[in-house]
Amino acid sequence: MPEAPLPPPAPPAEAAPPPSAPLYPMGSLRHGHYEDVQALFAGTLFVAMALMLFGQAGLLIGSTAGIAFLLHYVTDISFGKLFFAINLPFYWFAWTRMGREFTVKTFLSVALLSVLTELFPHVMHVDYLNPLFAAVLGGLLLGTGCLFLARHKSSLGGATIVSLYLQQRYGVRAGKVQMAIDCTVVLLALVIVPIERVAYSVLAVVVMSGFLWISHRPGRYVGH
Structure with a gap:
């Protein structure tokens, strides 16, 4: 009995792209100027709203904002002026x-936040x-605002600069560093x-830092 003919060999599968190959052309990932303006304004607006809530409730926050809040309570100098000066x-x-x-x-974001915090009470x-x-x-608004700024190469100065540098340079989660610094300032x-x-206030710091810890991971966001 004659043997059945063998099926033709399957065509070779296409080679998969190397893992490091970008999924999208890098030129399409760069933020435009109008996107940066929108993100910086929205981010600082969210943070200003959070600080307004904290001020109304008598709460504190960490980093240079927390130090400015403490000095504001002690000296009655406006938060906006203190925050701008401390960040210099x-x-x-x-x-x-x-x-x-x-x-x-970062300078523009800090300046805008200082103006907004002066404006909001009116x-x-x-x-x-x-x-x-x-x-x-307030913690969620702070986390969202800081995330907007971080993804568009900005920050609100102070410890945020340090935490973003450590994440960029050494891969340490910005949320972890921010939580440690902010909790220390608040506890003082x-x-x-x-x-x-x-x-x-510690709860607000944990909410904000936890949001950043989960949402702002090294290498996850590819925009620049």
Whole structure:
């Protein structure tokens, strides 16, 4: 009995692209100027809203913003002026470690946030605000605003510059570093702020840093 003919060999499969090959052309991933403007404005607006909630509820936040809040409570100097002044020394670190573009965008973001925090009390006021709600919502607004800025090569100065540098240079999660610094600053406020406010402030820091920890991972976002 004659043997059945063998089936023809299958055509060779196409070679898969190397793992390092980009999925999209890099030219299409670069943010345009209008996208940067939108992100910087939206990010600082979200952060300004969060700081307004914290101010209404008597809460604190970490980094240079937290230091500015503490000095504001003690001296009655406006938060916007203090925040802008405290961030001045960090621009040298940003310029030498993160580059000119990052430094200029950070300076503009800090300046805009200082203006918005001065403006908000004249256009918005909350008659009643539960501190727990303020901590959670404010933490999410802070995390979202900082994420917008980080993805467009900007920050709000201070410890944020350091945390983004450590993530970029050594792969350390920015959320981890930010949480450690912010919790330290908030806990130092125990000497002048009631413990209940400090507890709610720590919750806000955990919400914000946890959001960044999950959402801002090294290598996940490919825009630049």
